Amino acid sequence: MFTFSTFSARLRAFMLLLGLLPIALGTIGFAFYSRDHIISDAHQELVHTAAFQKRLIDDWLTGQANNMQFLALDGMVRQRSRDGMHNLFMSFMATHPELDIILYVNPEGRVEVATSGELGVDVADREYFLAARQGKGFISDVLISRDTNMPIVIISSPLKDMQGNFGGAVCSILRMDAVNSLLAGLRPEKGGESYLIGKNNVLLSHLNGTRSADDLDVLDGEMLERIYSAASRGVPYKSINDGLSVVGATTLAKDGKWRIVVERPLDSVLAAAAGQSRLFGLACFGALLIVAPVGWLLARSMIKPLRDLAGYAHEVGKSGETRACPPVAEGSPKEVLELQRAFCTMVDQLEENAETLRQMAVTDPLTGLANRRRLEEEGIRLIDACLRADASCSALLVDIDHFKRVNDTYGHAVGDDALILIAETIGACCRISDLPARYGGEEFVIIASNTDARNAMVLAERIRKRVESTPLEVDGMALTLTVSVGVSEYTRTPSYGLSHLDDVLGKADSALYAAKEGGRNRVCLFEPAPQDGS
Structure with a gap:
């Protein structure tokens, strides 16, 4: 019915x-x-x-x-x-x-x-x-x-x-x-x-x-x-x-x-x-x-801060660089305020961690000098800049004399202290424009831009003398360290490698070998081999 x-x-x-x-x-x-x-x-x-x-x-x-x-x-x-x-x-x-x-x-x-x-x-x-x-x-x-x-x-x-x-x-x-x-x-x-x-x-x-x-x-x-x-x-x-x-x-x-x-x-x-x-x-x-009316009011109070945070996140993700975190208007919901604070704190921490990782990737952890990766990247850039400016550029290859004897006699901890002392001495002798780096083991490299062979020899001799006059304290005893240094100035036509960096490092290595053969604790400048028939 x-x-x-x-x-x-x-x-x-x-x-x-x-x-x-x-x-x-x-x-x-x-x-x-x-x-x-x-x-x-x-x-x-x-x-x-x-x-x-x-x-x-x-x-x-x-x-x-x-x-x-x-x-x-x-x-x-x-x-x-x-x-x-x-x-x-x-x-x-x-x-x-x-x-x-x-x-x-x-x-x-x-x-x-x-x-x-x-x-x-x-x-x-x-x-x-x-x-x-x-x-x-x-x-x-x-x-x-x-x-x-x-x-x-x-x-x-x-x-x-x-x-x-x-x-x-x-x-x-x-x-x-x-x-x-x-x-x-x-x-x-x-x-x-x-x-x-x-x-x-x-x-x-x-x-x-x-x-x-x-x-x-x-x-x-x-x-x-x-x-x-x-x-x-x-x-x-x-x-x-x-x-x-x-x-x-x-x-x-x-x-x-x-x-x-x-x-x-x-x-x-x-x-x-x-x-x-x-x-x-x-x-x-x-x-x-x-809840249509309530939802509309709530959405109006939440959309703008969330949009600002989303835009900020997009910029950070796209460029990898941070700026001031966007503020949230007064009266916004508590959850939005907490989200904004947590998000901005997280971005700041990410930036700090990223910077730490960037530094670790190009820094030798023991000595604090540039590592081989940064040497290869920054060294090529420095030499190319000198090439474009028609300026001189030299390389110094520094090797600690009898370093194996130091390790065998006093232990690797003292060997590490020796490496740190040599790195600090090299850093104190270099200019801001120079690039000192740990090359590997007990070898160090300095790329000295706008520096010809004569001035590079002066820098090498300064490092050698300062190392010799700065003993390492070992159990209350003074351990005198010495270094041998090979010096070379880059040339526009590489002969020791495919790149100018390989070339100048190869020549410095040859000069270092001559310094070692000559008795150590000395500085040698690379001398090209005489041409046949000369």
């Missing part, structure tokens, strides 16, 4: 339906509209992740190549001292666990020194040795080790003997596990994946699923082309890992020889769309039936 109460109930239900229908339609429309945007945003994040991984891998390989160049410049290597090279290589590997083997190949192409493995092996026809004969460094493609049957990369650097002739090559063997470890720590969150594809469609890295890179699986070329195309356009596709639907991005590394693919499951990407849609519907329903 139809009654007014029934009509009223139906009318109320109809009005409620009219109120809920726009919310439902709006929620569904919002979900479809936001889906493409969310996929696009996820793709852009993956593009940035792939670019970061490319820089990391390229910088890591460059750093490994620089390590081989550093070993090739060592005096023991250039003198071809087998025992000295073996001890140097073993010491170097102790601090570089990513290295599997370091070996020295003589000029005839035979393995003469190796941290492990067979000696006397003929590698004269290998690419890395042929490149070394041409004076070039070399980073190989991924190979399968004959000993371990595991993927490896070989990095080599040529060397010159003390007479400047071709002295063979220093080579290192790196396990691809080291590259896999780099990628594993940078996989996208929420089930994301990162992997490397090498030449001839070879899988170079481990995956979260069943595939591994131990046997260098060869993947289907057509399938990879579809993946590369979809990942470049930000279109979802089927992954090689269990056929999951994913959103991906791709880029090239190692001079275009490796391809990085970064992926996230499509389900986890779209989970944000579903959550946003539910939130949208609930917010609309609540605003319609319960």
Whole structure:
């Protein structure tokens, strides 16, 4: 029986339906509209992740190549001292666990020194040795080790003997596990994946699923082309890992020889769309039936400070630089005030930590001087500036005499105190424009811009005398230290290396060797060898 109460109930239900229908339609429309945007945003994040991984891998390989160049410049290597090279290589590997083997190949192409493995092996026809004969460094493609049957990369650097002739090559063997470890720590969150594809469609890295890179699986070329195309356009596709639907991005590394693919499951990407849609519907329903006026007032008091914080976060994330944290207007909700304080405190702490890490990355932790990385970066810049200004520039290579005797006699703690004392003495003698750095072990380098050879010799002699006159206190006794210094002035045409920095350091090393041979505790200026027929 139809009654007014029934009509009223139906009318109320109809009005409620009219109120809920726009919310439902709006929620569904919002979900479809936001889906493409969310996929696009996820793709852009993956593009940035792939670019970061490319820089990391390229910088890591460059750093490994620089390590081989550093070993090739060592005096023991250039003198071809087998025992000295073996001890140097073993010491170097102790601090570089990513290295599997370091070996020295003589000029005839035979393995003469190796941290492990067979000696006397003929590698004269290998690419890395042929490149070394041409004076070039070399980073190989991924190979399968004959000993371990595991993927490896070989990095080599040529060397010159003390007479400047071709002295063979220093080579290192790196396990691809080291590259896999780099990628594993940078996989996208929420089930994301990162992997490397090498030449001839070879899988170079481990995956979260069943595939591994131990046997260098060869993947289907057509399938990879579809993946590369979809990942470049930000279109979802089927992954090689269990056929999951994913959103991906791709880029090239190692001079275009490796391809990085970064992926996230499509389900986890779209989970944000579903959550946003539910939130949208609930917010609309609540605003319609319960708290529309209150919500409007609350939103007005919260939107501006949150927008300011979001804009501030965007600027910090984009530029990496901070400015004054935006204030929050009086009367804002307590939660917004607490969020603003916590966020600004976090940004300040991040800035302090970032600055500390930047300084640690370019500073020798023991002496406080610039480390080898900063020397290579800043030294090249200083010399280039002198080249452009047509100004002089010199290098001083300082070596503590009989430093091994100090360590053996008094212990390594006293040896560290000696290094610190020498570093402080060098810093006190240098100008603000000079670049003093710890070169390695007991060797220090000074790049003196706008300084010719004569003035560099004056600086070197000042350092030598001050070191000799500043004894180190050891258990109440005065330990007199001395240094030998090699000095060289850069020339516009390098002859001791591929760059002006390599050239001036190589010449300073030659002068240092002459100072050592001449009795130590002296300063020697690099003298070019006389030309034939002169």
